[in-house]
Amino acid sequence: MCTVSFLPTPTGFRLAMNRDEKRTRARALPPEIFLVGAHRAIYPREPGGGTWLAVSDTGLCLALINWHRIKREAEGKIESRGFIIPQLIGAADGGVVGRGLRKLELDRMRPFRLIVIDSFRKDVT
Numbered sequence: 224m225c226t227v228s229f230l231p232t233p234t235g236f237r238l239a240m241n242r243d244e245k246r247t248r249a250r251a252l253p254p255e256i257f258l259v260g261a262h263r264a265i266y267p268r269e270p271g272g273g274t275w276l277a278v279s280d281t282g283l284c285l286a287l288i289n290w291h292r293i294k295r296e297a298e299g300k301i302e303s304r305g306f307i308i309p310q311l312i313g314a315a316d317g318g319v320v321g322r323g324l325r326k327l328e329l330d331r332m333r334p335f336r337l338i339v340i341d342s343f344r345k346d347v348t
Contacts, residue, residue, distance in 0.1 A: 225275065225288040227338055235342050240276050240286055259313030266308065273305015277312040282342040283320065285312055290334040302331040317341035 228239040242251060252268045259279070266277035278284045285308045307327065314320045317339045324337065 227286050227288060229338075229340065236284070236340060238276075238278075238284060238286070238340070242275060257309075259309065262313045262315075264312040266312070269305055271303070271305070272309070273303050274308050275305065277308045279312050279314075281315055283312060283314060283317065284338075284340040284342065285320065286338040286340075288336050288338070290336050299331055301333065302328060304332050304335045307332075307335070307337065 226241055230237045242248075249270045252270065254265050254267045256263055256265050262279050262281050264277050264279040266274045268274050275288070276284075276286050287304055287308055289304070307324070310327070311320050311323045314323060320337075320339050
């Protein structure tokens with residue numbers, strides 16, 4: 224099971240996350256900086272390219288955890304949840320992430336939770 228810990232600080236936040244402990248999972252690739260749209264983001268990757276965590280120069284942080292409590296199978300060919308973050312981390316803010324998420328074929332993915340931290344926004348809803 225993955226866990227995410229978030230601690231706000233006066234200058235931003237600290238985040239800690241563990242990756243799924245599945246022992247058969249391939250070793251992750253170290254974090255790299257990527258240009259995603261007009262923004263830079265840093266994230267580690269699975270050998271297949273997906274990720275579970277990213278931070279961008281817009282102040283966004285996205286973390287994805289599996290949601291095993293929901294018993295729903297994906298429809299048709301299963302798409303990897305690992306490609307959600309690379310598609311969304313180039314967003315300008317959390318609102319853009321939400322709109323981008325609605326455009327994805329979520330019915331083809333197993334259940335997940337996407338945690339969005341928009342560190343430049345001062346209002347919290």
